Amino acid sequence: MRWWATDDEHKAALSEGFGNFYSVLAQDIQAYTPQGVWWANDAQLYNDPIESDASRPLVSQSHGEDHELAIMRLLWDLYDAGGAADERGAAIPGVGTYPRGDLVTMGYDGVYTLMKENVIKSGAQLWEVLLASATVDPQIYGQKAFDCAALFEAHGLAVTNLSMTVSGTTQNTWDWSSPVIPKFHWTIPKGYSGTWFDLYDEFGIKFFAKDTSGNYEEIYDSGLSSGTHKGDFSVPGTWSPPWSPMSISWHGMVDSQLPGSGTKTLYYLIYAESHWEYTTFWSDLREIQVSR
Numbered sequence: 001m002r003w004w005a006t007d008d009e010h011k012a013a014l015s016e017g018f019g020n021f022y023s024v025l026a027q028d029i030q031a032y033t034p035q036g037v038w039w040a041n042d043a044q045l046y047n048d049p050i051e052s053d054a055s056r057p058l059v060s061q062s063h064g065e066d067h068e069l070a071i072m073r074l075l076w077d078l079y080d081a082g083g084a085a086d087e088r089g090a091a092i093p094g095v096g097t098y099p100r101g102d103l104v105t106m107g108y109d110g111v112y113t114l115m116k117e118n119v120i121k122s123g124a125q126l127w128e129v130l131l132a133s134a135t136v137d138p139q140i141y142g143q144k145a146f147d148c149a150a151l152f153e154a155h156g157l158a159v160t161n162l163s164m165t166v167s168g169t170t171q172n173t174w175d176w177s178s179p180v181i182p183k184f185h186w187t188i189p190k191g192y193s194g195t196w197f198d199l200y201d202e203f204g205i206k207f208f209a210k211d212t213s214g215n216y217e218e219i220y221d222s223g224l225s226s227g228t229h230k231g232d233f234s235v236p237g238t239w240s241p242p243w244s245p246m247s248i249s250w251h252g253m254v255d256s257q258l259p260g261s262g263t264k265t266l267y268y269l270i271y272a273e274s275h276w277e278y279t280t281f282w283s284d285l286r287e288i289q290v291s292r
């Protein structure tokens with residue numbers, strides 16, 4: 001959690017989740033079958049990261065960076081081979097299933113070296129290090145940045161359920177002839193510390209276009225906002241705050257990418273932070289098509 005948890009709690013969750021990661025790693029290496037030891041939670045620690053138990057949906061059980069199981073699952077997914085079908089997202093008709101599957105495979109050496117050499121003490125620090133490692137140039141990011149962001153979203157450390165609507169209809173296309181500027185929606189992850197509450201209260205949106213190298217160039221950043229009106233973000237207590245860019249911003253961005261007729265693929269994500277702290281977490285990218 002970001003809002004009420006302290007730095008010490010983030011650090012405790014990180015160290016506990018790191019330890020749990022080793023537990024399930026050992027079970028996996030030994031092809032261990034959970035013994036169902038009463039109250040020992042061995043089945044839980046085994047099944048969750050191994051992703052073999054559909055009754056334990058990973059997404060809904062993770063509660064931000066002070067949740068040791070969320071950290072464990074995150075480290076596990078950084079480690080394991082994964083694949084597009086590994087991890088579950090929410091299917092939005094006509095848009096796709098997001099966050100995308102687990103597409104990161106760092107292996108044991110990769111995860112251990114990452115944690116040790118960067119002296120990682122919190123989920124936020126883990127994200128910052130991973131993002132930095134995928135930053136090609138200022139505002140240009142490699143695919144790895146978003147593959148990692150997909151895992152942070154899957155495990156409850158970033159906003160989720162992103163969608164774009166035009167006149168109330170969810171879609172991933174927009175045409176220049178439309179008089180309506182899209183709105184963007186998302187779900188704020190909930191922390192769990194005896195009660196449920198929103199983890200974040202400040203949000204921003206970034207747009208990207210893919211360059212010829214396959215990297216993503218940032219083409220628009222709204223900046224963080226905690227307001228409640230059009231053009232702003234975060235309606236406290238509201239499950240899915242809508243946001244719509246100002247017309248001049250939206251048209252300017254599309255025009256810069258698509259000055260003539262045609263179709264262009266753009267990408268966006270929502271980033272979030274708590275005003276109590278200042279680390280932002282990125283969601284996975286969503287893809288939209290603009291035409292003119």
Ligand SMILES: [Ca+2]
Binds near residue numbers: 076
């Ligand atoms: Ca993986």
Ligand SMILES: [Ca+2]
Binds near residue numbers: 051077080087
């Ligand atoms: Ca995985």
